[in-house]
Amino acid sequence: MTDPPRSTKTRGLSSGHDDGLEPLRPLDVGAADSVDALVRGMAATAFGGRRLGEAADVLEAMARDRECFNVLTLSGAMTIAKQGLVICEMVERGWIQAIIATGALVTHGFVEGAGMLHFKHRDSMQDEELFAKGYNRVYDTLELEQNLDETEKIVNQVLDAMPEGVTLSSAMITDALGRYLEAHSDGRAVLKSTVRHRVPVFIPAFTDSELGLDVAVYNRRRERAGRPRRPFDPFLDLEAYTDAIRSAEKVGIFTIGGGVPRNWAQQVGPYLEISEKRLGIPEPMRRFQYGVRICPEPVHWGGLSGCTYSEGVSWGKFASPAEGGRFAEVLADATIAWPLVVRAVIERLERDPA
Numbered sequence: 253m254t255d256p257p258r259s260t261k262t263r264g265l266s267s268g269h270d271d272g273l274e275p276l277r278p279l280d281v282g283a284a285d286s287v288d289a290l291v292r293g294m295a296a297t298a299f300g301g302r303r304l305g306e307a308a309d310v311l312e313a314m315a316r317d318r319e320c321f322n323v324l325t326l327s328g329a330m331t332i333a334k335q336g337l338v339i340c341e342m343v344e345r346g347w348i349q350a351i352i353a354t355g356a357l358v359t360h361g362f363v364e365g366a367g368m369l370h371f372k373h374r375d376s377m378q379d380e381e382l383f384a385k386g387y388n389r390v391y392d393t394l395e396l397e398q399n400l401d402e403t404e405k406i407v408n409q410v411l412d413a414m415p416e417g418v419t420l421s422s423a424m425i426t427d428a429l430g431r432y433l434e435a436h437s438d439g440r441a442v443l444k445s446t447v448r449h450r451v452p453v454f455i456p457a458f459t460d461s462e463l464g465l466d467v468a469v470y471n472r473r474r475e476r477a478g479r480p481r482r483p484f485d486p487f488l489d490l491e492a493y494t495d496a497i498r499s500a501e502k503v504g505i506f507t508i509g510g511g512v513p514r515n516w517a518q519q520v521g522p523y524l525e526i527s528e529k530r531l532g533i534p535e536p537m538r539r540f541q542y543g544v545r546i547c548p549e550p551v552h553w554g555g556l557s558g559c560t561y562s563e564g565v566s567w568g569k570f571a572s573p574a575e576g577g578r579f580a581e582v583l584a585d586a587t588i589a590w591p592l593v594v595r596a597v598i599e600r601l602e603r604d605p606a
Contacts, residue, residue, distance in 0.1 A: 279296075279297050279301070280293065281293075291596035300582065307582050309580070310544050314544070315346075319500075320541065321349045323349070323517050324339070324350070324505075325506070325507045326352070326354065326509065327357065329356070330357055331364060332395060333390075336365075338591055339442050340440050340445040342506075343449050344449060346449070347506075349496070352517045354455065355455045355457065355464050358426060359461055360395060361443065362403060362443060365442065366406065367438075370394060370399075371387075406432060409432075410425075410429055419485045420482055420484045421485060421486065421492070429443050430443030434448070457512045498524065502542075503538055503539075504541060507544065507546070507547070508586045509547050510558065525537070540564075541578065544581075546584060546593070547582075
């Protein structure tokens with residue numbers, strides 16, 4: 253057989269520089285004298301390392317943009333996993349203006365802030381034994397049932413001190429709990445930091461948590477004593493959050509995990525859009541200009557936790573890159589990636605605060 257004739261056209265072989273492509277660099281861990289240097293070096297590598305480095309770049313841009321209202325959304329067991337002080341750093345340094353979280357995450361953080369302890373799980377202990385001893389397992393970590401009982405007593409005390417006849421919301425309750433910690437506990441805690449820096453904490457799925465169950469039991473106890481229930485309206489949270497976004501010039505989002513906190517935060521753009529369309533009232537267009545997501549869930553599972561920012565563009569939640577949107581997504585365990593990203597940006601801003 254004869255070989256087929258070759259094309260007479262010569263393929264143009266570009267150098268990479270011809271098209272303005274950025275060359276990669278070997279990661280020299282021996283030369284990295286700081287976390288920031290290591291993370292910058294990772295940004296010039298590939299795969300997850302590059303994504304982590306790019307996430308630090310986007311967070312730095314968010315933190316430096318004084319016009320940007322930044323939202324931190326949190327799901328997963330981040331406080332029981334001892335990441336609470338990472339949250340405190342982001343709040344105390346002024347990088348975050350609102351937090352949206354699961355109730356479980358806030359509850360475990362409150363336990364820690366009130367001075368109670370979490371423990372390592374021992375593999376030799378079976379789950380039946382844990383239940384009998386009042387140990388609630390979260391993967392490799394234990395939350396004591398005694399901790400939750402003590403937390404419920406504090407929640408009751410805090411609710412009793414709130415004015416009668418006021419309709420409650422999750423942001424009101426988390427604010428009151430933060431003020432309790434300010435008055436009664438030493439050291440740092442998530443809700444103490446948010447109260448001090450006037451950062452609201454919203455829990456959109458409030459009843460899906462120990463904290464929500466505490467409020468439910470509190471109301472049942474009031475009913476048994478012949479007193480009216482304390483009313484709770486989640487739409488107060490929605491409107492308070494929407495008001496904050498409506499008033500902002502630009503908005504950014506930093507997401508750990510996904511789930512309800514992520515979607516609740518992101519739906520504000522469509523909410524404003526359909527309010528204008530269906531009610532005939534003027535509303536500003538709000539799209540997230542910055543976004544960082546740290547979550548191991550892949551996109552092909554089809555859930556919100558794994559969906560890309562580019563998919564969110566189609567829903568009107570995010571500005572496209574052509575519109576100035578800047579995003580980074582790290583498919584990794586947040587307990588590994590998140591502290592590195594935050595520490596790197598701390599070093600950058602301390603070295604060059606302008």
